Structure formats: C-alpha cells, structure tokens
Amino acid sequence: MSILSWLKTVTDGNHAADVMHAHPPMQFAAGEEQFHGLNMRDALDAHIRWVQRLENQISGSDREKVEVATVACDDRCALGEWIHGAARIQFGNLPEYANLKRDHAEFHLRVGEVLIDIQAGAVEDARNRMRDIRRESGNVQLALIRLYSKSQN
Numbered sequence: 001m002s003i004l005s006w007l008k009t010v011t012d013g014n015h016a017a018d019v020m021h022a023h024p025p026m027q028f029a030a031g032e033e034q035f036h037g038l039n040m041r042d043a044l045d046a047h048i049r050w051v052q053r054l055e056n057q058i059s060g061s062d063r064e065k066v067e068v069a070t071v072a073c074d075d076r077c078a079l080g081e082w083i084h085g086a087a088r089i090q091f092g093n094l095p096e097y098a099n100l101k102r103d104h105a106e107f108h109l110r111v112g113e114v115l116i117d118i119q120a121g122a123v124e125d126a127r128n129r130m131r132d133i134r135r136e137s138g139n140v141q142l143a144l145i146r147l148y149s150k151s152q153n
Contacts, residue, residue: 035148037086043079044144047137050111054133057118058126068119072112074105079144087147096150100143107136 033041056062070076075084083101091097110132117126 032148035151036082036090038079038082040144040148043077043082044141046077047079047107047140050107051130051133051137054111054114054118054126054130057115058123058130065119066115068112068115071115072108074101074108077108079140080104080108091147091151094147094150096143096147100140100147103136103139103143107133107140110136 028041033039053062057064057066074080083097083104087097087100110129114126114129114133117123117129
C-alpha cells in the first residue's frame with residue numbers, strides 16, 4: 001500500500017488517535033520516503049519511538065535523565081528542523097503545513113509534560129498523560145502525510 005493509499009484508508013471516517021492501532025503500518029512506494037529533504041520514515045519512526053521511550057521511563061525500564069527543555073522544543077529533532085526550515089520555505093502558505101507545525105509543537109509539549117511528571121515522581125500522572133501522547137503522535141503522522149499528499153496535487 002502506497003503512502004497515499006494508506007492516507008485514504010486512515011482518513012475514511014477514522015480519527016488520528018486510531019492510526020497506529022486500527023490500520024496496517026504505513027509503507028512507502030519507491031520514491032515516497034524522501035520528501036523535500038526529509039526522510040519521512042525516519043521522522044515518523046522517531047516520534048513513534050518517543051511513545052515507547054516514555055512508556056519505558058514510566059515503567060522504570062529506562063532511567064536515562066532526559067532534558068525536558070530540549071525535548072519540549074519542537075525544532076530540535078529532524079522533523080522539527082525540517083518544519084522550521086525547508087518545509088516553511090516550500091509549504092509555509094499551506095494550511096496543511098500550519099496543521100503539521102501546530103501538531104508537532106503540541107506533541108513535543110506533551111512529551112515535556114510527561115517527562116516533568118516522571119522526574120517529579122508523579123508516575124500515575126505521567127501514565128494518565130500517555131493517551132494524549134499517543135493521540136498527538138497520530139496527529140503528527142497524519143499531518144505529515146496530508147502535507148505530503150497536498151504536495152503531490
């Protein structure tokens with residue numbers, strides 16, 4: 001299934017929160033993985049890994065001290081650098097770009113909140129915030145794919 005077929009599947013009456021659970025994993029057809037200087041697979045995988053990493057931090061299986069101020073910034077990861085650089089130049093006038101930028105920033109803020117809870121010992125609060133993290137991760141994935149789709153028109 002190409003990335004555009006996948007987008008059609010997940011947007012036919014479904015919500016972003018269901019992306020990772022209710023649909024087959026996204027697959028890239030030849031030439032789809034690179035998007036104006038961004039490796040989409042790497043960017044999407046990195047955000048999915050954050051969900052797992054936070055779950056590991058909550059469970060105690062990952063005790064690495066993470067700098068909240070760095071993680072909460074939306075321009076320090078590969079996707080964020082791309083959003084604030086090449087994507088802004090190429091797509092800054094599109095509503096799909098604005099949605100991606102907003103959703104990505106929201107994801108990073110939520111990650112920061114969970115890390116603050118974990119570091120403060122408020123593990124139950126962190127656990128409760130994970131639903132928001134999963135939803136925001138799905139929102140980022142869909143927003144990126146929607147921007148990709150718009151660029152193909």
